[in-house]
Amino acid sequence: MRRVVCSGSFDPVTNGHIDIIGRAARQYDEVVAAVLNNVNKRGLFTVPEKLDLLRACTADLGNVRVAEFDGLLVDFCRENGIDIIIRSLRSVSDFDYELSIAQMNYRLSGVETMFMTANPQYSYLSSSLVKEVAQYGGDVSSLVTPNVEQALREKYGTGPAAPRG
Ligand code: ADP
Numbered sequence: 001m002r003r004v005v006c007s008g009s010f011d012p013v014t015n016g017h018i019d020i021i022g023r024a025a026r027q028y029d030e031v032v033a034a035v036l037n038n039v040n041k042r043g044l045f046t047v048p049e050k051l052d053l054l055r056a057c058t059a060d061l062g063n064v065r066v067a068e069f070d071g072l073l074v075d076f077c078r079e080n081g082i083d084i085i086i087r088s089l090r091s092v093s094d095f096d097y098e099l100s101i102a103q104m105n106y107r108l109s110g111v112e113t114m115f116m117t118a119n120p121q122y123s124y125l126s127s128s129l130v131k132e133v134a135q136y137g138g139d140v141s142s143l144v145t146p147n148v149e150q151a152l153r154e155k156y157g158t159g160p161a162a163p164r165g
Helices: 014-029 048-057 073-079 092-109 128-136 146-156
Strands: 003-008 028-035 066-069 086-089 113-116
Touching: 003 014, 003 073, 014 028, 014 086, 014 113, 028 048, 028 073, 048 066, 048 146, 066 073, 073 092, 086 092, 092 113, 128 146
Parallel strands: 003 028, 003 086, 028 066, 086 113
Antiparallel strands: none
16 A cells, blocks of 8 residues: 655645646545644644645545645654655756755655656646636636635635535
8 A cells, every 4th residue: 555645835726736646546546635723824724724725635636635734744754644645846956946845755754755856837837826826817718717706806805705505
């Protein structure tokens, strides 16, 4: 049983994240999509909101589980029987950032990091860019799922809220 983690801030989850999670889910038995709960890094979305959005976006992937973690990712891995961290590379700057973290995680725990190249379709895409565009009412419908688009509209007050009930 190969269980891996796709970790991140997911503030909010984008189609780029979903692409990586889906591809990882085809390679491994179980994927844990783990949302970092960092008290020093407040996001636009709360952790429960991020978890709900991520759950909805991955609901059709039977071997994906959503979780949150705080502290060290390697501790989360040990507690959950995970020995591989999946990270994605969009650019050389991602590589610069990710390399030292991967080496540190290996040194701390022996957990391996596997890198997947981002889908070129989404390689420019980041949660922060999506927020920037959505904040000013720009069209993000091809960058995030409809539930995330709606959640962004509600946060920024840039469109009608979905009917509740
Ligand atoms: P973090 O703050 O940990 O970088 P993110 O939510 O920004 O959290 O990213 C989590 C993971 O998803 C990282 O491995 C990142 O490279 C990957 N990722 C983010 N955006 C994309 C994208 N557009 N395409 C592919 N992978 C992505």
